[in-house]
Amino acid sequence: MIVLDLEFNSGMYGERLEEVLQIGAVKCQRLGGPVTDTFNAYIRPRVHKRLSPGARVLPELEECEKSALTFADALESFVAWCGGETRFAEWGRDDFRILARCAAYFGLHYDYPRRCLDVQAAFSRTLEHVNGIQLYAACDYCRIPDSFVFHNALNDAVYTCLVGGFTSAEAREASAFTMTDEDVFPVPKPRKPRRGEWRIGPFDSRERALNNMGSRRAVCPRCKTVSRVADWYTADGKTYYSPFSCDGHGRFIRRLQLVRQPDGAYWTYNEVVEATPENLRRLSRAEAAQRYSCQRPPAKPPKRRRRERRIKRK
Template identity: 45%
Template sequence: MLLIDFEWNRGYDANPLDEILQIGAVRVERLGGPIQDTFNVYIRPRVHKSFSPGARELPELSRSKASEIDFASALESFLDWCQGETEFAAWGNDDFRVLKRNCDYWGLPVPLLHQAYDLQRAFGYMVGAEGQQVALWRAVAYCGIPDTFTFHNALNDTVYTAILSEWLSEESLHFDPKQAPPPKKLPQFAQEPFPPQPRFRVGPLPTPESILDTRIARRPACPLCGEKFWVQQWQSAPGRQYFSTFCCPEHGRFLCRLTLTPLEDGTWRGRMAVPAITPDLLETYRAALNGDPYFCKSSNRKRRKRRWHAHRARIGSAM
């Protein structure tokens, strides 16, 4: 299987082509498996006279501008590297669309994609955010993966995607939002019994939102193997209860519950647990699905920016 990523210059002028500036790819034997080989090529822009705001932010844009390789040559090298592989995956489906449009523009045959997996959609399913587009940097932060490489570099992003693929199940790869059950229909939970799980105290913290956003509340563990997963959103139910689900690739989907309690000093405390599924619990969860979800917030990106600026400052002082 090949994991691919493209960086492109979005077309806002008379020509709407999103011109590919970089092709990055990694080869894996299976999703979640080790990287066996990599491919990377920078492509000289030839279509647009200026760069879109997103393209100007690309960390390796100068390497594309300095490249002598055109899209046709880059595609030929990429297809040689693919060695006839027809099973592909990418973080989102825009890459497949952009590849086809660039091939059509230059009059080149579109590569045969026998299977094209959208790993962004699969990841959203795994973290209970079906139908949402979870940014790659946010998924990396949720899974606790060190942000060692710069984002928005096609090769780096495929490496991150390869690491994230370990969190995906076969069920998630084939999830289709168009065929998904209505939001109020309950998901299928794991049927295997498990021993009573400990309840984790959260806080006290100043607001209910700070409880919902905190790391300990959003890191439930599979009650059968102990593997930890991330919660991205909560559904509120009567009695200051909040519910979310997570899916263990080995044991299936589970429900987690966070109960909030106001304290006399104005702060809030929470208790998070993974309860056993009962008919009463399912009815409470069904009621929670009627409300609007609360999407958890993360400050990891801001911390990354602060670390990057601090790093730049250290480099400047050293010079």
């Protein structure tokens, strides 16, 4: 069995990535030991410039910063070290996922384990305690001497292996979980509409998104009179404009932002904006660039009423 632990930096701004800084792992015949082999790699950080609060307190930061090892090299050696092993464990459910996401970020192929044991959950189940016990607290409970500093990936992998020795077979059975691409690489949800905006979707094509009657709805902000957009104008294929006016309240502009999600679905974010000089400039730039004429949705086929004939049998 292989027990994995990672240290990583989530960064502070921008890029959402848990950048792996250390891979630590042990091989054992069973949880509780004996440990038959160890793996340790300090990785030089290269994505995030700033450290997240969790990363700032890592005891081995200096080792990572002076390491020459890239994530790609570290992952390759880790996979080679794992060999044909098919049983995996970790404290919680995050580390293999983080490793897989980091690999995907760097464009690397990594065949992450599809099944893994959550030692933290197994320990909680054994104690009939709510889940979420910290590793150091579990060690303390089991009276494992804290000879090695915590939050070093290799040390934490050793501790996880040792604490695992205190779990019951039933608890381990109940704490194995499966990993699929859907939960390792979840598709981010489309952003929430801002105040004054309305969101419509998902659509399977750009045309359907732009033709949708809800996307084309233009409401006068003063009297709520509704009209429909007939033509969209865009300069960049992302923000679409269309002028409209209300008899009583003058000119307004419909603005539509077309967003394509990583899963390929289109969403529209819609709002009515005032015809300010700035907005009129944007509109005329779009009008000069590209027009999209909306199509009426195809007429629905007329419903046929079928009169059921009752055949009475005598």
